[in-house]
Amino acid sequence: MRITDRVHSNTMPQSYYAATSNDTDGFDRLTEDCRTDVCVVGGGFTGVATALHLRERGYDVVLLEQNEIGWGASGRNGGQVIGGYGPSLSEFSKIEKVFGKENAVSVWQMGVECVDIIADWVEKYQIDCDLTWGYFDAAMKQSDMDYLLRARDTLLDHGYKPEQRIIKQDEVHTIVGSDRYIGGVTNMGWGHAHVLNLLRGEARAAQKLGAKIFEHAMVEDVTFGEPVTVKTDKGTVTADYVVFAGNAYLGKLVPKLESRVLPAGSYIVTTEPLSEEMVQEIMPANFAICDQRWALDYFRLTADRRLLFGGLATYSGLHPKDIKKAILPCMHKVFPQLQDVKIDHEWGGYMGIGINRIPQVGQVAPNAYFAQAYSGHGVAPTHMSGKLIAEAIDGNKQRFDIMARIKHPPFPGGRLLRAPMQAIGMAYYRLKDAIG
Helix, strand or coil, X not given: CCCCCCCCCCCCCCCHHHHCCCCCCCCEECCCCEEEEEEEECCCHHHHHHHHHHHHCCCCEEEECCCCCCXXXXXXXXXXXXXXXXXXXXXXXXXXXXXXXHHHHHHHHHHHHHHHHHHHHHHHCCCCCCCEEEEEEEECCHHHHHHHHHHHHHHHHCCCCCCEEEECHHHHHHCCCCCCCCEEEEEEEEEECCHHHHHHHHHHHHHHCCCEEXXXXXXXXXXXXXXXXXXXXXXXXXXXXXXXXXXXXXXXXXXXXXXXXXXXXXXXXXXXXXXHHHHHXXXXXXXXXXXXXXXXXXXXXXXXXXXEEEEEEECCCCCCCCHHHHHHHHHHHHCHHHCCCCEEEEEEEEEEECCCCCCEEEEEECCEEEEEXXXXXXXXXXXXXXXXXXXXXXXXXXXXXXXHCCCCCCCCCHHHHHHHHHHHHHHHHHHHHHHC
């Protein structure tokens, strides 16, 4: 789906990630019709992970991206590498309720494994993406702290191995230099990364293994059957299987999928490089951080000592007139000492949200798979979706079917009403944040 608006064009966004990418050479262009085992539509984390998992299993793969690899949400997000696949790892009772007691342990383990996939690939394929371990769940009030303590205990009870540490109020300054928080819990199994370098590094790994990756190949039509035919504006791909990995940018290509995901806006800024003294004052531990509100703030340091800060989400489809002016009040509440610091990058884009906030994984035909709707937590879970789809195509559908059985209703009222309904829901949760 081509989009041209205040934050989108057919080229990469003016983001920190694009400005500091270590891979700017581009990928091939589709110039003729071709035949393959699997055609993947979408060059974000879901699509690239699926392609790499399949190539590691020996399948021929063609990946089609309408713009550039990492153009969409995978190259625009906050870069926080967090576990959990659907419900949070700390909400085991909710996992049992949604997936059933017989599947709960498997789903919980997927939420751990999704981060392990990233760690393994970064090491195996020597991907230079500033992967850094350390995460801090920050509490703004006692009820937040009580929840985080329960969450920590739940992870420990289910065998979570990475170190977690309770941070009391008099220790907060060792993690984050802000008076906004009364404590929190650290997690050394989660962290942050330069997501565009991570994604393009994974794409290069898939390419080196033999995957054919084509940029600027917009899919115009799909004819289902055996085989399936994927028509682009540059040529046609015939495949035994097709995987739809366009998420919020898939558009109307597959109406059933389009009706079940809401493109919600998300926006981020990065500062100019900070002095070493300022870094030690505001972010001495170099952890990724977020608070516990529904309309939360999330932030981290980049490798070149910038603060990357996100704290705004919209459901109306309308972008803020000025991203910087919209986000800076949130940033200055956390770090008033940054009032005079220059903002070098501001950008936004769409994340895909489903009604039940659980990743949507399934099939629209016997040989047509999809994954979408990560609700703003997609960096790691996308890698799990790619693995489940690869396992299913390879003949092992046990874990895939656990996710595929979950029902994902379309948004009521269709395209015109789903955004207003979500906006009302967001206003409700913002009110809950305000009144505690």
